[in-house]
Amino acid sequence: xxxxxxxxxxxxxxxxxxxxxxxxxxAVVVGGNRIPFARAGGAYAHASNKDMLTAALDGLVARFxxxxxxxxxxxxxxxxxxxRDFNLTREAVLGSALAPTTPAYDLQQACATGMEAAIGxxxxxxxxxxxxxxxxxxxxxxxxxxxxxxxLRTILLDLSRAKSLAEKARVVARIRPRDLSPDAPSTGExxxxxxxxxxxxxxxxxxxxTREAQDELALASHKNLAAxxxxxxxxDLVTPYRGLTRDSNLRAxxxxxxxxxxxxxxxxxxxxxxxxxxxxxxxxxxxxxxVLLASEEWAQAHELPMLANVVDGEAGxxxxxxxxxxxxxxxxxxxxxxxxxxxLALADIDYFEIHEAFAGTVLSTLAAWEDEEFGRxxxxxxxxxxxxxxxxxxxxxxxxxxxxxxxxxGGRLIATLAKMLSERGQVDGRPARGLISVCAAGGQGxxxxxxxx
Amino acid sequence: MSVDHVLTEMPSLSKLYLNAAAAAAVQRxxxxxxxxxxxxxxxxxxxxxxxxxxxxxxxxLMGKPARDVLPSGYxxxxxxxxxxxxxxxxxxxxxxxxxxHLRNQVDHHAPISFTDVLTIRSWAxxxxxxxxxxQVQLVVEVRNNEGTALLWRGVSTYLAKGIYLPGLDKPSPQxxxxxxxxxxxxxxxxxxxxxxxxxxxxxxxxxxxxxxxLSVLSAKALGLRRSIAHxxxxxxxxxxxxxxxxxxxxxxxxxxESPIFLPATVSLHISDTLAGDGGWLxxxxxxxxxxxxxxxxxxxxxxxxxxx
Numbered sequence: 001x002x003x004x005x006x007x008x009x010x011x012x013x014x015x016x017x018x019x020x021x022x023x024x025x026x027a028v029v030v031g032g033n034r035i036p037f038a039r040a041g042g043a044y045a046h047a048s049n050k051d052m053l054t055a056a057l058d059g060l061v062a063r064f065x066x067x068x069x070x071x072x073x074x075x076x077x078x079x080x081x082x083x084r085d086f087n088l089t090r091e092a093v094l095g096s097a098l099a100p101t102t103p104a105y106d107l108q109q110a111c112a113t114g115m116e117a118a119i120g121x122x123x124x125x126x127x128x129x130x131x132x133x134x135x136x137x138x139x140x141x142x143x144x145x146x147x148x149x150x151x152l153r154t155i156l157l158d159l160s161r162a163k164s165l166a167e168k169a170r171v172v173a174r175i176r177p178r179d180l181s182p183d184a185p186s187t188g189e190x191x192x193x194x195x196x197x198x199x200x201x202x203x204x205x206x207x208x209x210t211r212e213a214q215d216e217l218a219l220a221s222h223k224n225l226a227a228x229x230x231x232x233x234x235x236d237l238v239t240p241y242r243g244l245t246r247d248s249n250l251r252a253x254x255x256x257x258x259x260x261x262x263x264x265x266x267x268x269x270x271x272x273x274x275x276x277x278x279x280x281x282x283x284x285x286x287x288x289x290x291v292l293l294a295s296e297e298w299a300q301a302h303e304l305p306m307l308a309n310v311v312d313g314e315a316g317x318x319x320x321x322x323x324x325x326x327x328x329x330x331x332x333x334x335x336x337x338x339x340x341x342x343x344l345a346l347a348d349i350d351y352f353e354i355h356e357a358f359a360g361t362v363l364s365t366l367a368a369w370e371d372e373e374f375g376r377x378x379x380x381x382x383x384x385x386x387x388x389x390x391x392x393x394x395x396x397x398x399x400x401x402x403x404x405x406x407x408x409x410g411g412r413l414i415a416t417l418a419k420m421l422s423e424r425g426q427v428d429g430r431p432a433r434g435l436i437s438v439c440a441a442g443g444q445g446x447x448x449x450x451x452x453x
Numbered sequence: 454m455s456v457d458h459v460l461t462e463m464p465s466l467s468k469l470y471l472n473a474a475a476a477a478a479v480q481r482x483x484x485x486x487x488x489x490x491x492x493x494x495x496x497x498x499x500x501x502x503x504x505x506x507x508x509x510x511x512x513x514l515m516g517k518p519a520r521d522v523l524p525s526g527y528x529x530x531x532x533x534x535x536x537x538x539x540x541x542x543x544x545x546x547x548x549x550x551x552x553x554h555l556r557n558q559v560d561h562h563a564p565i566s567f568t569d570v571l572t573i574r575s576w577a578x579x580x581x582x583x584x585x586x587x588q589v590q591l592v593v594e595v596r597n598n599e600g601t602a603l604l605w606r607g608v609s610t611y612l613a614k615g616i617y618l619p620g621l622d623k624p625s626p627q628x629x630x631x632x633x634x635x636x637x638x639x640x641x642x643x644x645x646x647x648x649x650x651x652x653x654x655x656x657x658x659x660x661x662x663x664x665x666x667l668s669v670l671s672a673k674a675l676g677l678r679r680s681i682a683h684x685x686x687x688x689x690x691x692x693x694x695x696x697x698x699x700x701x702x703x704x705x706x707x708x709x710e711s712p713i714f715l716p717a718t719v720s721l722h723i724s725d726t727l728a729g730d731g732g733w734l735x736x737x738x739x740x741x742x743x744x745x746x747x748x749x750x751x752x753x754x755x756x757x758x759x760x761x
Contacts, residue, residue: 046509047519054518068732095518095696241521242505243568 026296027122028306028453032415033060034289035241036248037403040141043244044286049078049085052241052288053092053138056408059239060134060290064304067097072130074104075117076290078138079406079441080185081108082145089136111357112315112438112446113137114289114410119313119448121293131298135291135414137407141284144185151179189441191321196328196441197358201267201276203326204360207367214280214359215259218400221356225397226252233396237415249283249403266358280359285403289411291418306453307422308434310414313448314338320443328361330445331437332368336379338447339435346386350427351420351434353413354388356399361439396420410438414450421452457574460498464534466660472541473549488546489618491589495576496538500598503531503567511658515693522564525705526689528595528605529559530659535575536591536609546580547587547613551665551675554684555588556610558706560758563604570598582621586614638746639739641720643694647682649716655686682713687740687750695723695736695754704759707752711742718743 035055038044044052053076061067076089085091090104109116114137121133148156155174162168188195194202204214228234229246238245251258264274266281292304299306316334318325325332331354339345346369354362368374369385379385396416399409417434424432432452439445503523511527512519523531540549565571572595579590588610595605652666664671665681672680688707697703713719720743726734735755741748 046506048513051509051512051519055520058520092518097696 024126025128027125027293027310028296028299029308029310029414029418029450030292030294030299030304031060031064031307032237032289032291032411032418033057033063033239034237034408034412034415035059035287036238036244036246037285037287037405037408037412038242038244038248039403040284040286042142042248042286043242044140045142047140047242047286048143049081049088049138049140049288050091050095052140052286053078053088053136053290054095055239055241056136056138056288056290056411057092057096057098057134060292061097062239063236064292064302066292068099069102069132070099071102071134072132073121073124074098074102074134074136075107075121076104076134076136076138077106077108077113077117077407078140079108079110079113080139080141080144081106088138108407109315109446110440110442110444111355111404111406111409112440112444113407114291114412114414115313115436115438115446115448116315116410118291118293118310118410118414119446122310122313125293125295128295131295133293135293135411136289137405137409137411138288139405139407140286141405142286146185147183149179149181149183151176155179189320189327192327194327195266197266197276197281199320199327200281200358200360200364201270201274203329203364204275204358205267205270205273206326207364209275209360209363209367211260211275211277211280212256213363214275215256215277217356217359217362218259218280219254219256221394221397221400221402222251222254223397224395225250225401228396233419237419247287247402249285250397250401254279276358276360280400282357282399282404285405287403287405287408289408289415291411291414305422307418308450308452309431311449311451312338312342313446314341315444315446317445318443325443326364327441327443328357328439328445329364329368330443331439331447332365332374333379334445334447335435335437336369336381336385338449342449344433344449346388348433349388349435350392350424350432351395351417352388352393353398353417353434353436354394355404355409355413355436355438356394357404357439359400362393365437410436410446413438414448417450421450425452458494458496460496460535460538463498463501464538466534466537467662469534469537469541470550470662470664476541476543477548477550488544489580489620491546491577491580492539492542492544495574496535497572497574498535499572499600501531501571501573502569503527503565505567507658507660508567511689512693514654514658515690517693521566521568523567524689524693525559525561525605525703526685526692528561528565529557529593529607529609529685529689530661532573532575532593532595532605532607533659533661535573536593539575539577539591540611545577546618547589547611547616551614553612553614554609554709555612556706556708557607557684557688558704559605559607560704561605562702562758563602564701565595565604569604571604572596572598572600580618580621582617583612586612586616587618587621588612636741636746636748638720638741639722641743642723643721644743645690645717645719645721645740647713647715647717647719649680651682651686651715652680655683659683659685661685677712677714679714682715682717684709684750687713687719688752691721691723691738691740691750691752692754694721695738697733697754697756702758703754703756705752705754707750709750710748713742713749719749
């Protein structure tokens with residue numbers, strides 16, 4: 001009797017163990033797909049967010065043979081989103097060849113949307129909640145939502161509630177000419193009224209970043225991206241859409257002379273200290289990206305490649321409203337925390353992907369990390385955080401050349417870095433490591449650590 | 454179909470409608486002896502490409518994402534001017550205006566990108582009696598530029614109501630296949646609210662400004678009590694709703710049983726046929742008037758292609 005009982009107990013215990021999450025398992029990047037990014041008003045001027053996200057998803061499905069496949073979860077988002085697109089990602093899934101039993105959700109964390117999607121889904125994979133996932137993002141600056149004025153909106157809502165004809169007439173009579181002007185979205189920060197460029201201009205000046213240094217970074221971005229296209233690096237990362245095969249912002253023939261001729265567009269009130277031009281700032285862009293994530297078991301069972309592990313991620317935010325830090329400086333704090341948690345220093349990173357919202361953003365971040373006082377007083381270190389080897393920074397180009405469709409940039413960076421790490425393989429007997437850093441509106445930032453398989 | 458004629462450019466649908474109206478007027482004045490045979494030539498247009506902005510508007514009207522590949526229904530709209538040119542030829546035995554769309558069968562052999570240069574060819578076949586007039590089939594073939602690969606093939610069956618041609622037998626009532634048997638509607642899987650502007654909206658994206666779809670007035674001029682939804686709007690919408698997990702090759706077939714007078718609420722039922730392993734083999738659909746339960750159309754989408 002007692003032996004039977006103990007046998008039953010043992011059986012049920014092992015059954016429970018097999019159903020429970022097996023500790024933390026690995027989440028891997030299988031690959032990615034994006035459409036070429038287009039300058040606003042260009043090739044995708046009449047394409048909606050749903051069109052572009054579906055196009056990016058179509059290419060991913062085709063590349064990895066996911067037709068009729070039920071994916072664990074798909075998460076994506078758009079920063080500029082029509083209210084009718086409340087289920088944008090699920091709608092894109094339904095329009096794709098993925099199995100209709102694939103759940104999906106929208107999320108939005110400004111320019112860090114794609115990063116947060118990938119980190120959140122990787123965590124679900126690590127916990128054993130799902131075996132596969134697609135992270136994505138899309139943005140259209142061309143097909144942006146335009147709302148009616150606040151006055152007209154209130155009147156229209158009141159009108160829908162009015163019952164009698166007389167009541168309706170009274171509501172309609174409230175409309176004034178000023179109510180008829182539309183309300184277009186802007187990149188201004190709601191709390192400061194400053195555009196992102198104006199904010200960065202202040203930070204750029206604060207860190208004494210020169211015009212030449214910014215133009216050099218912009219030029220390197222164009223040259224590196226063009227070279228990567230030329231050696232077919234993006235062949236398995238990009239699917240043409242609407243006749244576009246490369247990012248339309250890419251200027252392979254750019255030069256320091258050409259960049260030097262451009263007039264400052266941000267921080268003009270700074271006078272001679274105004275250094276930010278259309279050449280060293282990202283333009284408004286349309287585009288979409290997707291990344292396929294999986295557990296090792298799922299990738300193996302589907303005979304799919306495993307490029308890199310998603311090791312860890314970290315979000316951060318700064319108090320820019322009170323002027324304590326620059327709007328786009330959150331990664332300057334998030335990266336040191338992420339690396340410390342993983343026992344790493346900047347010198348241990350083989351590839352850096354630092355999103356080029358503006359050349360000034362990247363250079364201000366690097367300057368802060370090299371600054372002893374910043375390291376001591378703001379990061380709580382003994383001295384400067386460290387130096388980024390410029391030979392490891394954005395070596396296949398970044399947003400200054402490719403453009404930056406807000407929510408789509410995270411997916412572009414993750415897929416690009418994962419492929420770079422996979423090609424690099426081992427460094428000094430350990431897997432190659434890569435770091436992604438993305439700043440975002442609202443004084444936020446999301447950073448992540450990847451590792452070659 | 455022995456003699457072919459190559460048109461130098463894509464015909465304009467509005468001009469074709471004008472020609473058809475003029476022909477109808479002449480027909481009324483000069484009652485010449487009716488022609489009872491179909492013209493034997495096929496018409497062909499080469500170098501056709503889709504217009505990206507029209508393609509985008511078409512996909513969006515169907516509530517679908519705009520892709521680089523053409524929706525199957527859009528290809529019908531793209532090729533329609535060639536088919537219509539066949540029907541406005543002087544020796545075509547039936548009047549074009551007022552013709553009713555009975556059925557559409559399509560084999561979609563391969564994806565077509567908006568950048569593909571196409572050759573479109575059309576001819577008429579199977580002139581036959583019908584209990585309500587005379588029916589004819591228009592075949593449209595869409596091939597690659599070289600004409601070597603068949604990409605899309607559609608067969609549209611039209612009825613010239615009240616036109617009886619000598620020598621064509623009317624089918625006996627038993628074989629006419631009226632399908633007016635009892636219809637007990639299943640639970641709908643979707644409901645379409647079609648406004649009065651549905652016809653105009655489809656005309657704008659397809660270029661097919663047939664007066665029966667545009668307004669009450671223009672529909673009345675052709676003997677209808679109100680404007681009706683374009684059959685190809687319904688077909689394009691339901692085919693894209695169903696989609697195909699294997700979009701490389703599929704076929705669809707739709708029969709129009711009663712016109713959708715606008716505005717309308719149309720109930721739709723879609724049911725899938727699955728293989729033993731759960732893979733999609735096809736879907737059947739039926740649409741009916743939500744109030745009167747009269748069937749508007751029914752048909753199927755099937756993986757793979759057959760030659761209609």
